[in-house]
Amino acid sequence: MDKALTSSRTKKGGIFPPGLFSIWAMLQAVVWLIGLSIFASLIFIPSTGLLVFWNMLIPVAPALLVLGTGIWRNICPLATTTLLPRHWHVSRRKKMSVALQGRLQLAAVLALFGIVPLRHILFNRSGPSTALLLSVLASTGFVMGIFFDWKSGWCSSLCPVHPVEKLYGGNPVYSFANAHCTQCVNCSIPCPDSTPNFRPAMAARNYSQRLAGWLITGGLPGFIWGWFHVSDQPGRSGRADLLQAYAMPLAGLLVTLCLYMLLKTVVHKTHERQLSGIFAASGVSCYYWYRIPALLGFGPYSGDGLLISLRDVIPSWSATALALCTTLFFFWWLLVRKPSQKSWVIRPPYAPRTTQ
């Protein structure tokens, strides 16, 4: 057996026992503490917290989901929190039905599309509100973790980031050790972590899962495009402001979703992977097309999404050139490159039937 594979199978273990001193456990602890610091700064020094969370951490996330989904699945601080009941052996370890998984996966997509537009009128400029949002997500995941086994309660069902992981993480370059599950109990079918070249269409066992897959694959590129055409409107929460925050993202979502559904009917099933890759690459490329200029001070809405203004330092075309490079790169990574036949992480040994 491949030596690297064997060694990575033996080096697993969550943040707390077992495997307290493994590399992954230490990474989980460090990232969790960084997450906690950001959370505290959102409350006590909101200007810093907002800058770090929305303009440093979040802009890195889509690229990380494309390039190293398995790394994120292993060290995400929210995942670490929601899996604590399982690591601490206080979870009831219920088996979730595929029907419920489907409904929760659909809810995750709807939550993503429901929450993100609120950044413009609330979260982008309010540290305490962002902290409250994170608390609600973490608490919900923690409670789900008390009832359901491993990642079925949150990471592979209700987490609003998970639909994006499934779309962007379709061609991983390396399978990492699974740093959470000590034994596989088939908690999620199919397991997104352990299935090679996983994409939303692979989880289509019921109508909810199919609908969730169509919405995220077809709708996300347009949703992102629309989102970047709305400026921040902090402190405004009237009906007209809400309408403004949601109108463009949802209109964009509808357009690319219709396009996707149309293409699905004419593209043969054997090319489903390529179709999914086109929409995945379009989504992440669209994100950086607008995000990179905004981070460097060249965005259309002054101050929105700004990390550091380089307006007087570099010409504006260099930000566009950088964005163009990322577009070419993501299309190559997700579409042109051969399917890697790798999963995000390596499935741990199956648990004996009696312990499932």
Ligand code: SF4
């Ligand atoms: S590896 Fe097994 S136990 Fe872990 S998330 Fe996947 S299906 Fe669940």
